[in-house]
Amino acid sequence: MKRITKQDIRGLVAHLLHDRVVYAPSWAGKFVTFRKIKSPEEIVWDCLVTREPPKKALFPQTEVLLQYQRQPQGLMVQSTENMVREQVIWGIRPCDVRAIQAMDLVFDTSENPDVYYINRRRKTALVGIGCNEPLSTCFCTTVGGSPFTRDGCDLFLTDIGDAFVIEVLTPKGEELVAGFDLAEANAADQAAARSAEEKALARMAPIVQIDRLRERLDRMIDHPFWQEVQATCLGCGVCTLLCPVCYCFDIVDEGTPNYGVRIRNWDSCQYRVYTLEASGHNPRPTGRERVRQRLMHKFVYYLVNEGVLGCVGCGRCVQLCPVNLDIREVLKRIQALPL
C-alpha cells in the first residue's frame, strides 16, 4: 500500500497522457461524464456516478468494423480491428469495473472472441477509486458488489483527504506507476483508508435478497405484474444505453457502391424494432415483453449464461428514467409478490 498526494497524482496522470489515451470523469457542459481528457486538471475527482458509464471506451456506441472503397484495381476492404492505442480508464468506480467484467464474459470468450472489444480491452488499464460517500441511488451491495471492491482494477485509489492511498494490484498497474517514487502508506493512512471503507459500507444495506430473486422470476414469466409495471414505461432506451452492463448491438452496412462502412451501433431491448422480424412478426410486441426482458436478462439470463448478474447497482437508470420507474422498487415489489 502506497500513498500519493493530491498534487502528485496529477503528475501521474500527466505522465500517462504522454503515450496513452486517458478517459476520466470530467465536465461535458452541464454534467460530468467519462471523456477523453487532455490534462489532469479536467478530472472531476468527487463524482460518484458519471452520467454515462465508461463502457464506450471499450465498446464504442458506433464502431466501424470494416470499410470498403472501390479503386481502379478493385474493391479495397480494410478491417479496423487493430487501430487502438493503449488507454487508461481513470477514476472508474467499483460498480463500473464489475460491469466491464460482466461484458468480458460476453465478448472475450474462446468460442466467440470479439476482436474489436478484446483488442481495446487488452490495451486498457483500469484505475479504480473507492466510493467514500455512496449516493442514495447506489445499490451495489444488493447485487454482490461493494463501494470498495478492488477486483478487476490495475490500480486502486482511496481518498483519505489530502492524499490517496494507492494500491498497485497487477503488472499492468505496475507499468502505470513505473518510474514514480511512491511513498509507503503509513499506519495512519491505512487506518484512514479502512475507516473510509467501513463508513461507506455502513450506508449500503442491501435492499432485497438478491439470491432469492431468480427463483421468483423463473416462476413469473406470465405474471400480470409485468403488464402493470410497464404501464408507465415510455419505451425509451435510457435505462439500457446508459447501463454499464448492457451490451446489445446491431450491425449495419452504410454506404454507396463506391465507399462504405460496416458499423455496429448499440441497440436496446426496450425498442420495438429490436425484435421486429423481416416478416413483420414481433416476438416482443408490447412493453410488457420488453420491460420483462430487461429484468429477466439482468437477473436471470445473465446469471444462467455467464454466472454473474447483469446489474451492478450503479443507479444510473434510477436517476435518469424519465418517468421515475425505479428498478429498486420493481425488485422490492417482485420480492413481496405472493407467488
Next chain:
Amino acid sequence: MNLRTKKIREEARRLLSDKVVDVVLGFAEGTLPLRAAPVIARDAREVDRLVWNSFCENNLARYLRGMRDQRVAVVAKGCDTRAIVALLAEHQLNREDLYIIGVPCEGMVDRRLLARRAPGEILEAQEESNDIVVKGDGFALRWPRAEVLYPSCSACTHPNPVIFDTCVVDPVKAWSDDAYERIREFEARSPSERWAYFQSEAERCIRCYACRQACPLCYCEECFVDHGQPRWIESGVTPNGLQGWLIGRAYHLAGRCVGCGACQRACPMDIDLVYLTGKLNKEMEELYGFEVGLSVEEIPPLATFEPHE
C-alpha cells in the same frame, strides 16, 4: 396536503366509484427527491397515491393513445390539455372516452438545475409556500419557485387547462405572455453561432429516443429513424446521424409541438430540444396564424391543403 392534490383525489375517487371511468391517470410521489411518477389508479385504494406538486413534469397525454380501450380520467395541466386537443384534432383520441381533470399549473421545477446548484446530492426536497427547499448532507438551500422552473414552464403562455371536464382550482396567471422570447433572442445570433450551438447540443445525443417516447405528439407507428429501407439518416452516433435525427424530429413536429418540454426533461443528456420545435411553431404562427392545441375543430395547416396550393 395541498388543495390540488385534495381535489384530484376527491374527483378520482368519485369517478372510479361511480364507474364513470375505468382508470385515473395521474402522478404519484416519486422515489427520489424532486420527482413525481406517472401512475394509473384503478380503484379507490390507489387513489390515495395521487398527488400534485412542482415535480409533475411528464406530459400524461403521451399515454392516452395506448389506453384507447379504456375510459380514462387524466390529470392534466395546461400543456397536457393542449396535447390532448392536438391529438383530438388529429383524430387520435375519442373525446367521449376521456375525462379531463384539469389542473391550473404554476410551472414545474427544473430538478437538474437544482442538482447543479447544490453542493452535494439532494436528499430531500420540500415546497414551502412559494419556495423550494432542498437539503443534503451538510446543506439546506431555498429558492423561489419562479426562479427555478423549467425553461418551457417559464415561457408558458397557457398554464390553465384549455379543455376539461372539471378544473380543480381557479385559473392561474401565466408566467409569460410571449412564448417566443427565447426564439427571437436565438434568431438574432449569427448563423455560425447558431450552427455551433446546435452542433454542440447534438453531439451529446445517444439516440435513446427518450424525447420521442416522452412526446405526446410523436405517435407514428413507425418512426422515420427506425426505417431500414430506405434509411433516411445515418444510423450511428455520427454528426450526420445525430443532427439528422434532431432536425428530422423537429420538422415532424412543426406546428404540432405544444411546447410542454417533456422531451427535454426526458433527455438524459440535457440536450436543448425545445428551441428547435419552438422555432418551427413560431414559423407556423407567422405563416398560418396557427397555434397548436387550442381548438379541436381547426384543421392543423400541415394536415390539409387548398386546391390552389
